[in-house]
Amino acid sequence: MNQLTAWTPATIGMKVDEVDTPALLIDLDAFERNLARLMRAVPPGVRVRAHAKTHKSASIAQQQIAAGAVGVCVQKVGEAEALLQAGVADILISNEIVGATKCARLAALAKAYPHAQLGICVDAALQVTQLGQAVAALATSIDVLVEINAGGNRCGVNTADEALALARAIKATPGLRFAGLQAYHGSAQHLRLSEARETAIAHAVTQACAARDLLALHGFTCRTIGGAGSGTFALEAASGVYNELQPGSYIFMDADYARNQTTHADGFEHSLFILASVMSRCNAHAVVDVGHKAHSADSGMPLIAGRPDLRYHRPSDEHGVIVGDDSVALPALGEKLHLIPGHCDPTVNLYDWYVGVRGGLKNGVVEVLWPIDGRGATY
Amino acid sequence: MNQLTAWTPATIGMKVDEVDTPALLIDLDAFERNLARLMRAVPPGVRVRAHAKTHKSASIAQQQIAAGAVGVCVQKVGEAEALLQAGVADILISNEIVGATKCARLAALAKAYPHAQLGICVDAALQVTQLGQAVAALATSIDVLVEINAGGNRCGVNTADEALALARAIKATPGLRFAGLQAYHGSAQHLRLSEARETAIAHAVTQACAARDLLALHGFTCRTIGGAGSGTFALEAASGVYNELQPGSYIFMDADYARNQTTHADGFEHSLFILASVMSRCNAHAVVDVGHKAHSADSGMPLIAGRPDLRYHRPSDEHGVIVGDDSVALPALGEKLHLIPGHCDPTVNLYDWYVGVRGGLKNGVVEVLWPIDGRGATY
Numbered sequence: 001m002n003q004l005t006a007w008t009p010a011t012i013g014m015k016v017d018e019v020d021t022p023a024l025l026i027d028l029d030a031f032e033r034n035l036a037r038l039m040r041a042v043p044p045g046v047r048v049r050a051h052a053k054t055h056k057s058a059s060i061a062q063q064q065i066a067a068g069a070v071g072v073c074v075q076k077v078g079e080a081e082a083l084l085q086a087g088v089a090d091i092l093i094s095n096e097i098v099g100a101t102k103c104a105r106l107a108a109l110a111k112a113y114p115h116a117q118l119g120i121c122v123d124a125a126l127q128v129t130q131l132g133q134a135v136a137a138l139a140t141s142i143d144v145l146v147e148i149n150a151g152g153n154r155c156g157v158n159t160a161d162e163a164l165a166l167a168r169a170i171k172a173t174p175g176l177r178f179a180g181l182q183a184y185h186g187s188a189q190h191l192r193l194s195e196a197r198e199t200a201i202a203h204a205v206t207q208a209c210a211a212r213d214l215l216a217l218h219g220f221t222c223r224t225i226g227g228a229g230s231g232t233f234a235l236e237a238a239s240g241v242y243n244e245l246q247p248g249s250y251i252f253m254d255a256d257y258a259r260n261q262t263t264h265a266d267g268f269e270h271s272l273f274i275l276a277s278v279m280s281r282c283n284a285h286a287v288v289d290v291g292h293k294a295h296s297a298d299s300g301m302p303l304i305a306g307r308p309d310l311r312y313h314r315p316s317d318e319h320g321v322i323v324g325d326d327s328v329a330l331p332a333l334g335e336k337l338h339l340i341p342g343h344c345d346p347t348v349n350l351y352d353w354y355v356g357v358r359g360g361l362k363n364g365v366v367e368v369l370w371p372i373d374g375r376g377a378t379y
Numbered sequence: 380m381n382q383l384t385a386w387t388p389a390t391i392g393m394k395v396d397e398v399d400t401p402a403l404l405i406d407l408d409a410f411e412r413n414l415a416r417l418m419r420a421v422p423p424g425v426r427v428r429a430h431a432k433t434h435k436s437a438s439i440a441q442q443q444i445a446a447g448a449v450g451v452c453v454q455k456v457g458e459a460e461a462l463l464q465a466g467v468a469d470i471l472i473s474n475e476i477v478g479a480t481k482c483a484r485l486a487a488l489a490k491a492y493p494h495a496q497l498g499i500c501v502d503a504a505l506q507v508t509q510l511g512q513a514v515a516a517l518a519t520s521i522d523v524l525v526e527i528n529a530g531g532n533r534c535g536v537n538t539a540d541e542a543l544a545l546a547r548a549i550k551a552t553p554g555l556r557f558a559g560l561q562a563y564h565g566s567a568q569h570l571r572l573s574e575a576r577e578t579a580i581a582h583a584v585t586q587a588c589a590a591r592d593l594l595a596l597h598g599f600t601c602r603t604i605g606g607a608g609s610g611t612f613a614l615e616a617a618s619g620v621y622n623e624l625q626p627g628s629y630i631f632m633d634a635d636y637a638r639n640q641t642t643h644a645d646g647f648e649h650s651l652f653i654l655a656s657v658m659s660r661c662n663a664h665a666v667v668d669v670g671h672k673a674h675s676a677d678s679g680m681p682l683i684a685g686r687p688d689l690r691y692h693r694p695s696d697e698h699g700v701i702v703g704d705d706s707v708a709l710p711a712l713g714e715k716l717h718l719i720p721g722h723c724d725p726t727v728n729l730y731d732w733y734v735g736v737r738g739g740l741k742n743g744v745v746e747v748l749w750p751i752d753g754r755g756a757t758y
Contacts, residue, residue: 007457009758020480022757053696075697078386095697098658098668098713101399123661126712154698155659155666162661186695279477280534282502282541287534289477292677292725294757298694315677316565317432317724318454318474318757319533333505334477345696346671350728352755375755376731378401378673378697379388 009275010355014366017336021277022294024351025338026252028358028367030271034251037268038233039068042245046237049073049092049226051248054345056374057354058086060251065090071117073226073246077105078377084113086373092119094182094226094246096127096147096155102379103134110140119143121182123156128169128176135175143179144170148211150185150204150227160214167220180224181215183208184246189231190299194261201235208241230268231260254344256299273305273361274339274347276320281333286322290339291315296346302339305361307331312339349375389734393745396715400656401673403730404717407737407746409650410630416647417612417629418447425616428452428471428605430627433724435753436733437465439630444469450496452605452625456484457756463492465752471498473561473605473625475506475526475534481758482513489519498522500561502535507548507555514554522558523549527590529564529583529606539593546599559603560594562587563625568610569678573640580607580614587620609647610639633723635678652684652740653718653726655699660712665701669718670694675725681718684740686710691718728754 009023016025042048050064052072061072061083071090074080080091097103097120110118122128122144135141146166149156157163163181170178188200204227212222226244228236230253236242249257252272274295280287292315295302302320304310309328314321322337324330331337338361341347352375356368388402395404421427429443431451440451440462450469453459459470476482476499489497501507501523514521525545528535536542542560549557567579583606591601605623607615609632615621628636631651653674659666671694674681681699683689688707693700701716703709710716717740720726731754735747 007460007758018480020484020758021478081386096658098656099400101397102656105399123659124712149661153662154693154695154700155661157661277477277481279475280502282528282534282536283532289757292675292722293728296671296675298671298676314533316533321533333503343671349672350755350757376729378668378729379386379399 008353008369010366010369012366012369016357016361016364016366019275019355019366021275021336022290023275023355024348024353025273025275025361026354026356027271027273027361028356030269031251034253034268034271035063035067038247038250041234042237046242047244049244049246051094051229051246052079052083052374054248054348055251056082056348056372056377057370058083058088058373059370061088074374076377076379077102077109078379079374080109080118082374082377084109084116089113089115090117092145092226094121094184096121096123098127098130100130100134103130104137106142107134107138107140110135110142111138117143119145119179121145121147122166122170123147125166125169128166128173132173132176141175141177144176145180145182145224145226147182148207150183150207151188151200152184152186154186160211163211164214164218167215178220180222180226181208181211182226183242184227184229185232186229189229190256190260192259192261197232198235201232205236205239205241212241230257249344252344254299255303255340255342270305270340272341272344274302274341276337276339278331278333278335278337281330286330288320288322288337289318290320291318293317294350295339295341296343296350298346299343302341305338305340307337348372351375387732387748389745389748391745391748395736395740395743395745398654398734398745400654400715401669402654402734403727403732404652404654404740405733405735406650406652406740407735409648413630413632413647413650414442414446417626420613421616421624425621426623428623428625430473430608430625431458431462431753433627433727434630435461435727435751435756436749437462437467437752438749440467453753455756455758456481456488457758458753459488459497461753461756463488463495468492468494469496471524471605473500473563475500475502477506477509479509479513482509483516485521486513486517486519489514489521490517496522498524498558500524500526501545501549502526504545504548507545507552511552511555520554520556523555524559524561524603524605526561527586529562529586530567530579531563531565533565539590542590543593543597546594557599559601559605560587560590561605562621563606563608564611565608568608569635569639570610571638571640576611577614580611584615584618584620591620609636628723631723633678634682634719634721649684649719651720651723653681653720655716655718657710657712657714657716660709665709667699667701667716668697669699670697672696673729674718674720675722675729677725678722681720684717684719686716727751730754
């Protein structure tokens, strides 16, 4: 239908400054250090189930699993489809779905990949009923976790009693296996002060603990109590309640996460960059070829790696304006800049390919091209 | 590599409420009225070259051409590749490009489609040189327009003298044909007051007129003086200077454009909607399955069609929170809503398919599926 899957922004062995723009670069050295850093930071007995909504790539999921993760999370059935098809075999959809069509797609996946571990979350009885009908229709089965509201006030039941009622409904439904609790506190991840994150996660732990204990009282064992993101995972890991962590952004570290106050020196590095070209220099600024369609502005503007004296602003669909102080030498027409995304996850979703670079952003060489298998899989 | 091109959110003949979510719906009746409305609003002697950056679809481009447009604009070489390949034969890249790789891709397109009309803009001598080298290497040719800064202060030369110098450089370069002026005033489109838009476009007309007159004095005829968007095109059309209009958003009308004060009763209608499902109802709100990855928030949050009593807020990657006043009945779990995008262009870029619905959003039937050929073609 179109040439997009055929087109690639680079070829292997190319120098980084020959890559066509805009392109999504991974600094492989920094990326691999981030992979190892996370695993070092997680105590024994606590599992890592890395969140693949950040990268949407089977190539990266396999590296996370090779580094020690038990599997990955995704947010959507479409992401699970893309990653299962590309060989990832242990996937939790850390989210609810609703409707016969969506449930049938999930059941079809469970049927098509009988040796894969596949799970989903619920927070309402209707979801249990619809999932049950879908798996029964295909004579297959699936793990189901109950999502509790851990303090983020988005999805999830609010009381231990409601969690128990859903666990009972799951247990009573052929083809559904009760697998534990999902207790992710999303809004805690980007609280700037470490004290604020500690308070938020203390609340999440209390909620998870209450649900776990009531479930245990009624004979339900939570194989998994999962949650945590890159901003808080050390807190959940130390809680004694959570046994599965779901960080995603740690592999790339976007500009927004970097604004968090951290207390540990062993911080994650920026490893994801948008390669941009200066395409116009007529006015008292430089214009780059990266706008809203190549960068998600939902968490603020990108930073410019190695050039703290420059500022990206006034994005339009395909343009961004680069300014500096009066004394700054603006980049020349044709010069390339490396933008640090404000928010990695929705930015990655705009691209079809990662360009993996070895040897640094300035003089490195393209070592790999990884497809973004789940790009656009919002369904 | 993945199933995305195989997956579709709907099948033809399906009822609209059976469409999987999130999905991008076109109300075909409203869309066709918008197509006709624009052509009625343009005076004789002024051409329409509709901007395809809004829709990125050859199917829609062909309908615009059938309605009377001479061709389309795009912003990127990748968009031109996708649309030429899908049969659109008159394309202006209303933007600058830089670098040998990009220029070579454009020259290859001109070579591959010798019967197509293909144009590009420049605002610097280096771009003329690089384009000249690329077309010479393939013994092909291309139209070149000089972009002037019409008041938007993004790209474009600032003086008539600079425009003349570039026209001379184009004329002196084998394979490049001087074709006129690009004089688009982007930031004028969304000025809320009609008086402010009139003042801005009066300035753009003065700039275009000055460049045209100096060029004429030196023997350069501008076959095209182009610009204008959905917010201002009536002003450029009436100027006596512009002879080609480039509106894009008029076909869909996003929530941001709808905030413009208009003086003509013959307004455009919303015809593009995101179909969303309520996926969680645990808290004092509804949560829909449309977040940053299914809606671009750069120009504000989506509105909810037919439900002015509801408000979408707090988007995260795959969730949006729906609230209303205390007395409002929130939509039930599984209920579907029709969101009006804040900004159509970057929202369209998140999807692979349009689902065209006939007979209204509530009870209509899926009549067509159109691929978004240029999705992701930011390069």
